[in-house]
Amino acid sequence: MNFKAPRGTHDILPDEAATWQWLESTARESFRRFGYREIRTPLLEHLELFERGTGETSDVVQKEMYAFEKSDTRYALRPEGTPSVVRAYLQASLDKTQPFQKFFYIGPMFRYERPQAGRQRQFHQLGAEVIGADDALLDAEVILLALQVLEGIGLTGQRLIVNSSGCTTCRPGYRDVLHKTLEPHIDGMCADCDMRFKRNVLRILDCKKEVCRRVVATLPKITEHLCDACRAHFDTVLQALDGAGQTYEADPYLVRGLDYYTRTVFEIHHEGLGARGAICGGGRYDNLVETFGGPSLGCTGFSMGMEGTLAVLAGQSGEAVAPSGPGPDLLMVPVGASAENQCFQWSFSLRDQGHYSDITYGSKSVKAKMRAANRSGSIFVAVVGDDELAAGEIIVKRMETGEETKIDVRSGTNQLAAFLYDARTPPT
């Protein structure tokens, strides 16, 4: 083999594609029930969209983007979906015509990282975005929606973690408090935290090193420093989750990596996903529309990693999660060139009449073709040679029982089609 798929990318072969389609259709049904409509945006965007949207200080933008220049224009393969959705919303002037929108998307994203469990360079996300309202209930809605998708595919054992990250009014104050409280301890903490102390103190909160965790445990919590509006917003979210009977863990040290988050943030974790526990994350981002030159509009949403979700599900159920597709209704095994041509035509005609019909190809023995027919999962198989052509009738064999039925084909496939139709219609 001369070529391999690039590192961090992989093929989804037909057997596996069935599982993906099943995940997608299950998610689509959840989106439909919640009133979210699909949006499809380009995989290719202007680099600046993510620099300003996702945030110049985020690692995603700083070192993980597939960026390139063509004819003096800088492009990037999208590393996430949210900025594109907001851009599309504004570009279509929806803020002026129908400002409240619920979107969902499903598709590939690209980040240049070292692959590991549940993480690829081309990976797939499904997600939802609500633009145009600041109701706390919508935060609860997208959380419940994300959980609904996971329930829909039968996943169990997921944990919901929620927090508020404040807003432009109260977060700066909390940041100062953290700086002051951490100052005396920072020397004893890890090198990464030393960096975070200078660049983005909040990140220190979710450092996993034992030394740092001990210090973090003594730090003031953001929930104690929220402004009144953020406090009330967060309480409403939690009450809505309570009301829906949804359990959660309020973790005051939950921090998210993208710059645009305000107020509600959440993650859904699952222990089946190795070290990185989050299969889904999201929250509110009330400043992004304005950042892109639009009006001040509240937004909230989530995105879910599909590779990770399927990996966790596969681990849970042991093996394949979706059945492979059914075989043909009728598979014809032609013997000889004229039979092959006739079977080809009959098969084409049967398809026209709504049946999944096919013929075996290749110059193999009948025995070999029957083996292949058996593997294909065909309900009926018919061996067709000169005798059948001369008699004008073929013998279809029900593979499961071996039962054989003669069918007249002198006037084409009508009787054959009717037989196949009856065979799959349960008797009344």
Next chain:
RNA sequence: GUGGGCGUAGCUCAGACGGUUAGAGCACCAGGUUGUGGCCCUGGGGGUCGGGGGUUCGAAUCCCCUCGCUCACCCCA
């Protein structure tokens, strides 16, 4: 970008104090049935032992380099 583990047939793996022609199971193909599947029997194809270099009379096996996969860190879905 950093660190650990692993690379032998399509798959799962044996073979490792260096020693004939590198094996098994599964899968695949063919025959046993001149035109009938599954089960069974028999046979067959398929490997530059990830790649390159070195040590040696001799390397899948020892040494060095390299590539790939994988897990973890960073970060994140």
